[in-house]
Amino acid sequence: xxxxxxxxxxxxxxxxxxxxxxxxxxxxxxxxxxxxxxxxxxxxxxxxxxxxxxxxxxxxxxxxxxxxxxxxxxxxxxxxxxxxxxxxxxxxxxxxxxxxxxxxxxxxxxxxxxxxxxxxxxxxxxxxxxxxxxxxxxxxxxxxxxxxxxxxxxxxxxxxxxxxxxxxxxxxxxxxxxxxxxxxxxxxxxxxxxxxxxxxxxxxxxxxxxxxxxxxxxxxxxxxxxxxxxxxxxxxxxxxxxxxxxxxxxxxxxxxxxxxxxxxxxxxxxxxxxxxxxxxxxxxxxxxxxxxxxxxxxxxxxxxxxxxx
Numbered sequence: 587x588x589x590x591x592x593x594x595x596x597x598x599x600x601x602x603x604x605x606x607x608x609x610x611x612x613x614x615x616x617x618x619x620x621x622x623x624x625x626x627x628x629x630x631x632x633x634x635x636x637x638x639x640x641x642x643x644x645x646x647x648x649x650x651x652x653x654x655x656x657x658x659x660x661x662x663x664x665x666x667x668x669x670x671x672x673x674x675x676x677x678x679x680x681x682x683x684x685x686x687x688x689x690x691x692x693x694x695x696x697x698x699x700x701x702x703x704x705x706x707x708x709x710x711x712x713x714x715x716x717x718x719x720x721x722x723x724x725x726x727x728x729x730x731x732x733x734x735x736x737x738x739x740x741x742x743x744x745x746x747x748x749x750x751x752x753x754x755x756x757x758x759x760x761x762x763x764x765x766x767x768x769x770x771x772x773x774x775x776x777x778x779x780x781x782x783x784x785x786x787x788x789x790x791x792x793x794x795x796x797x798x799x800x801x802x803x804x805x806x807x808x809x810x811x812x813x814x815x816x817x818x819x820x821x822x823x824x825x826x827x828x829x830x831x832x833x834x835x836x837x838x839x840x841x842x843x844x845x846x847x848x849x850x851x852x853x854x855x856x857x858x859x860x861x862x863x864x865x866x867x868x869x870x871x872x873x874x875x876x877x878x879x880x881x882x883x884x885x886x887x888x889x890x891x892x893x894x895x
Contacts, residue, residue, distance in 0.1 A: 590709040591676045594668050599675055602709060613689030616697055617746020620650035623842040624684040626673060626710070626891060629878045635678060636888040638877050640666040642804050643842070644686070650742035651688045656704040658688055665708075666889065672708055673891045683713030683843065687745070716843040721862050723764040723839075724851040725778070727828060728754045732768045732776040732799045740776075740799040748780070755779040765839065765847070767831065770799050775826040778839045781847070782806040785826060786836035786865050795823045805840040805873075808887070812872045817865065836863030845877075846870045 595605035613619035624643045626635050644662035651658055660668075669684060691705035717723055730753045733740055738747040758766035758779070767783060770776045775783055775794055782803040784793045791813050796802050813819040831837060835858045837849040846869055848862040857863075875881040879888040 588712050590711045592672060592709075594672050594708040596705060596707075599672055605707060605709070607689075607691070608693045610693035610695070611689065612692050612694060612702055613745065615695075616690070617744070617749070618654060618699065618702075619687055619689035619745035620647065620654060620656070621685060621687040621743050621745060622647040622650075623743075624669070624686070625713075625842055625845075625877065626678075626682040626684060627877045628678070628680050628682075629880070632879065633679075633892075634879070635673060635682065635891040636877070636879050637666070637669065637673075637684075637891060638842075639804050639808070639887045640669060640889050642807075646802065646804065647686055647688070647743070650744060651704070653739055653742040654688075654690070654744065655699045656688055656690075658704060658706050660706070669708060669710075670889070670891050673710055676710060678710070678712065680712050681714060682710050684708065684710045689745075713843070716841070716845070717764055717847050719764050720844070720847045722850045723847050724762075725765045725767055725849050726758055726761065726763045726853050728757060728766040728768045728779075730754050730757070730768060732770050734771055734799055741796065741802050743801065751779045765849075767852070769828065773828065774798055775828065775831060776800055778841075778844075781839040781841035781844045783826070784809065784838050784840065785831060785834040786863060787830070787834050789819065789865075791819050791821045791865070792826060792830075792834075793821070793823055794826055798825055803840060803842075805842055805845065808876065809840050809846065809869055809873065812869060812876065812884075813865075816872055817868060819865070831857075834858070836866050838866045838869075846873055 590602040593602045593605040626637045641662040644665040686708045688706040690702040837857045839847040848866045876884045
């Protein structure tokens, strides 16, 4: 993987190689950090790099920080501008992944959230597919359960909670699958290892509600709007039973890193006809146009990085 060129660190843009933290940093030792995953997409025809829904991502980032009693003194607008400044310094002309992270910065021992200093940093790097087999992925149901809101809030992108995702992902991949679905404590479908879940049944798009320990995904929200507005589909947010997934017509995952991943097999059972379904394919095409500022009516989602020549 190509490392970032520069990073925003302690209030300024510096070479990435100089952005360092100490090994006793609280966020590193205890997982007291939050992060975001934001994409920027290159449109060769426009000769422009477009950030996708940065204000929405940064609002969620600040909400995650609030859960850990962090006050960064920033707004979604100010964080977006910092990101634009960083990307302009880097000069990328390709698809990019941006990783903001806020963390308890004191180098100290002791588990707590209070009376600690908060810092944040941002780095960006070239990034393409998160799941290589994103048109015909094979998944399994994980033996691990999703963290519960009364354990670690799933609606926050809290670094320590992603050990749960790591268990889920690694067990699936080492067992020969591309990804896994994970259940809530009461046995309903929650997410993938770090992605939202959608099924299609009889032409209706169904996705777990925010109360089933899911991350309130920006891409999830975008897909719902595209499905309702462009494809005129009915979208239902409700709990999904495990066997509903076995019997659904289509299944796909969404996320900022993953984008839209078509699932064609789960636990050695074909989904629908065993190939990417029509609705999933249509949503993937619509989404690709939307993220690259090619879809009329959705350019509000795109923030241009470079000044027009």
